[in-house]
Amino acid sequence: MAGRSGEEADAAMAGVATGGVEDAYGEDRATEDQPVTPWAVCIASGHSLLRDPRHNKGLSFTEKERDAHYLRGLLPPAILPQELQEKRLLQNVRQLEVPLQRYMFLMDLQERNERLFYKLMIDNVEELLPVVYTPTVGEACQKYGSIFRRSQGLYISLKDKGRVLEVLRNWPEKSIQVIVVTDGERILGLGDLGCQGMGIPVGKLALYTALGGVRPSACLPITIDVGTNNEELLNDEFYIGLRQRRATGQEYTELLDEFMVAVKQNYGQKVLVQFEDFANHNAFALLDKYKATHLVFNDDIQGTAAVVLAGLMAGLKFAGGTLADHTFLFFGAGEAGTGIAELVALEISMQSKTSQEEAHKNIWLVDSKGLIVSSRKDSIQPFKKLYAHEHEPVKDLLSAIKDIKPTALIGSAGVGQSFTKEVIEAMSSINKRPIILALSNPTSKSECTAEQAYSWSQVGRAIFGSGSPFDPVKYNEKLFIPAQANNAYIFPGFGLGVVISGAIRVKDDMVLAAAEALAEQVTAEHFDKGLIYPPFSSIRKISTNIAARVAAKAYDLVPFYGELSVDHKGVLCKLFTLGSKGGRQLHQRKATSSVVSNEQTLILHKGPFVAQFREGEDRLLGLLKYEDNRADHSLTRAKIGYWVS
Numbered sequence: 001m002a003g004r005s006g007e008e009a010d011a012a013m014a015g016v017a018t019g020g021v022e023d024a025y026g027e028d029r030a031t032e033d034q035p036v037t038p039w040a041v042c043i044a045s046g047h048s049l050l051r052d053p054r055h056n057k058g059l060s061f062t063e064k065e066r067d068a069h070y071l072r073g074l075l076p077p078a079i080l081p082q083e084l085q086e087k088r089l090l091q092n093v094r095q096l097e098v099p100l101q102r103y104m105f106l107m108d109l110q111e112r113n114e115r116l117f118y119k120l121m122i123d124n125v126e127e128l129l130p131v132v133y134t135p136t137v138g139e140a141c142q143k144y145g146s147i148f149r150r151s152q153g154l155y156i157s158l159k160d161k162g163r164v165l166e167v168l169r170n171w172p173e174k175s176i177q178v179i180v181v182t183d184g185e186r187i188l189g190l191g192d193l194g195c196q197g198m199g200i201p202v203g204k205l206a207l208y209t210a211l212g213g214v215r216p217s218a219c220l221p222i223t224i225d226v227g228t229n230n231e232e233l234l235n236d237e238f239y240i241g242l243r244q245r246r247a248t249g250q251e252y253t254e255l256l257d258e259f260m261v262a263v264k265q266n267y268g269q270k271v272l273v274q275f276e277d278f279a280n281h282n283a284f285a286l287l288d289k290y291k292a293t294h295l296v297f298n299d300d301i302q303g304t305a306a307v308v309l310a311g312l313m314a315g316l317k318f319a320g321g322t323l324a325d326h327t328f329l330f331f332g333a334g335e336a337g338t339g340i341a342e343l344v345a346l347e348i349s350m351q352s353k354t355s356q357e358e359a360h361k362n363i364w365l366v367d368s369k370g371l372i373v374s375s376r377k378d379s380i381q382p383f384k385k386l387y388a389h390e391h392e393p394v395k396d397l398l399s400a401i402k403d404i405k406p407t408a409l410i411g412s413a414g415v416g417q418s419f420t421k422e423v424i425e426a427m428s429s430i431n432k433r434p435i436i437l438a439l440s441n442p443t444s445k446s447e448c449t450a451e452q453a454y455s456w457s458q459v460g461r462a463i464f465g466s467g468s469p470f471d472p473v474k475y476n477e478k479l480f481i482p483a484q485a486n487n488a489y490i491f492p493g494f495g496l497g498v499v500i501s502g503a504i505r506v507k508d509d510m511v512l513a514a515a516e517a518l519a520e521q522v523t524a525e526h527f528d529k530g531l532i533y534p535p536f537s538s539i540r541k542i543s544t545n546i547a548a549r550v551a552a553k554a555y556d557l558v559p560f561y562g563e564l565s566v567d568h569k570g571v572l573c574k575l576f577t578l579g580s581k582g583g584r585q586l587h588q589r590k591a592t593s594s595v596v597s598n599e600q601t602l603i604l605h606k607g608p609f610v611a612q613f614r615e616g617e618d619r620l621l622g623l624l625k626y627e628d629n630r631a632d633h634s635l636t637r638a639k640i641g642y643w644v645s
């Protein structure tokens with residue numbers, strides 16, 4: 001070891017190669033000049049390297065790399081730069097006319113050459129998003145068993161009860177930052193697809209990387225298989241999941257609980273768990289239960305809420321008025337519908353300084369049994385009760401529109417073609433610019449098409465957005481570009497912001513911050529074209545701005561940054577807010593023994609002491625265990641770690 005720097009020696013001891021630039025994940029340390037040597041780190045070489053999607057570069061391996069990694073002869077002699085490979089692949093995808101074939105082509109590429117897959121996605125996001133994501137991913141999930149090739153993601157089934165941690169440890173990557181998990185019970189608007197819902201976490205996480213820039217190795221797609229009630233799948237010989245009806249009650253709860261505990265145990269408290277496409281009878285309860293103990297986010301409830309609120313805010317920015325001037329009618333009162341309603345009410349109450357109850361008065365919901373009114377209060381799920389206003393029972397949407405006279409109609413019932421000509425005409429007779437959002441996915445479940453929204457609202461008066469994409473529509477010589485109101489605008493940037501901030505809880509204010517950041521990126525030029533979101537072509541920039549805002553908000557919400565100074569006179573404790581605007585000092589305390597302050601519950605025990613700070617019940621506590629072993633008691637400082645009780 002003579003002649004080595006301490007750092008090199010440490011690296012050698014840890015079994016990693018020196019040289020090159022090591023990134024935050026401990027990957028990418030090698031350079032072309034200083035390749036990782038097989039005896040320093042166990043990496044694939046030769047034939048195995050070509051089969052390893054994370055490192056395979058296909059024909060782009062240089063001469064030097066081919067020598068260093070034992071690839072000579074395993075590849076044809078030509079060296080193609082990545083750009084040329086990308087061009088070739090794009091031509092290949094375009095030749096495939098069947099969307100499902102395109103999906104399979106792209107999934108194969110992801111499993112073969114991950115970097116090339118993401119380069120292709122990033123450079124052609126508007127064209128390829130509908131393949132990897134809605135609508136095609138819906139069909140892929142329906143046929144997942146038949147098209148199954150190489151397994152993607154991690155499956156945790158009822159059979160793994162008692163061994164979930166063990167299963168998690170089989171996943172090859174250790175530095176996980178985002179998990180997207182489903183139990184497959186409400187896949188888009190297609191219902192219960194059981195274990196075949198895996199296409200959704202895989203697709204969402206592909207977007208985390210392509211749209212948000214989170215590294216693929218930090219993303220973990222998980223499907224929890226508790227069975228399925230889908231008879232067709234249970235009778236399908238190619239079905240990939242447990243062939244049993246769904247577990248419910250205690251059996252379900254215990255598996256989910258074991259999973260959530262294992263996630264924290266294996267990856268720590270800073271891993272973001274995104275719940276996706278759970279049925280609403282579990283989704284609300286899971287979010288409610290784990291938001292107090294884990295870093296969790298429900299994309300269907302919170303992500304959708306943020307994207308719709310952003311669209312509304314952007315629309316108002318150009319059309320004038322405030323949210324409180326509007327009357328909202330939701331067709332569909334589940335995760336998406338009530339999630340949006342709640343966030344809109346929160347924003348209204350903040351803008352107009354009224355209570356949320358007051359804000360709820362302008363929000364009406366329709367579910368499968370009709371308008372939600374006070375006489376139904378005893379028979380509806382808790383998340384609908386806030387909207388059960390005084391009104392006669394109304395059975396159908398058209399009558400509800402005529403009665404309520406909404407300015408905005410927001411569909412998330414998963415019922416295709418439910419915004420009929422009469423519905424859109426009624427909205428247009430009440431409003432000069434009716435807001436019509438057809439959020440249901442995939443395209444077959446969309447409440448109406450873009451063309452219908454524009455043509456039935458005469459001279460294209462509708463401000464329209466849809467969950468799945470529609471092509472631009474030419475109407476009366478004017479080109480309308482329909483907005484895609486999809487949570488894909490939010491979750492990649494939101495998740496990135498959460499993980500870079502090191503937050504350990506998701507707060508509503510962070511979701512609001514994401515919505516504001518998205519809305520701010522809509523320009524008058526976009527709005528003139530009919531868009532209430534900026535185009536997906538700039539999604540990387542959009543996501544970055546959202547992430548920055550969310551991370552800043554996370555810091556704003558952390559109440560304390562603490563500094564302890566110890567000298568012979570005693571202990572000086574200073575508390576600061578950590579806000580993005582530089583923070584301000586909250587407290588300065590001198591103590592020689594325990595201190596308790598009621599203003600902000602500051603507890604300071606002496607030697608070796610613990611400082612503990614609390615602000616409100618669900619807020620952060622700062623905790624420091626300090627071992628004072630310095631004889632002279634000269635000034636010693638320490639930062640306080642964060643933790644939530």
Ligand SMILES: NC(=O)C1=CN([C@@H]2O[C@H](COP(=O)(O)OP(=O)(O)OC[C@H]3O[C@@H](n4cnc5c(N)ncnc54)[C@H](OP(=O)(O)O)[C@@H]3O)[C@@H](O)[C@H]2O)C=CC1
Binds near residue numbers: 331333
């Ligand atoms: N664009 C986007 O970003 C997103 C889109 N979505 C889409 O929204 C749809 C719904 O998702 P989600 O809210 O999670 O699902 P839920 O199952 O939680 O909610 C569906 C709601 O629709 C109601 N409904 C069902 N049938 C009818 C009907 N015939 N008439 C009126 N209401 C009806 C249900 O009524 P009841 O309560 O009585 O059963 C329920 O309130 C899906 O298609 C999904 O793909 C979801 C998330 C994001």
Ligand SMILES: CC(=O)C(=O)O
Binds near residue numbers: 189299440467486487
């Ligand atoms: C977009 C989405 O999350 C959904 O349709 O469920």
Ligand SMILES: [Mg+2]
Binds near residue numbers: 188276277
């Ligand atoms: Mg979803």
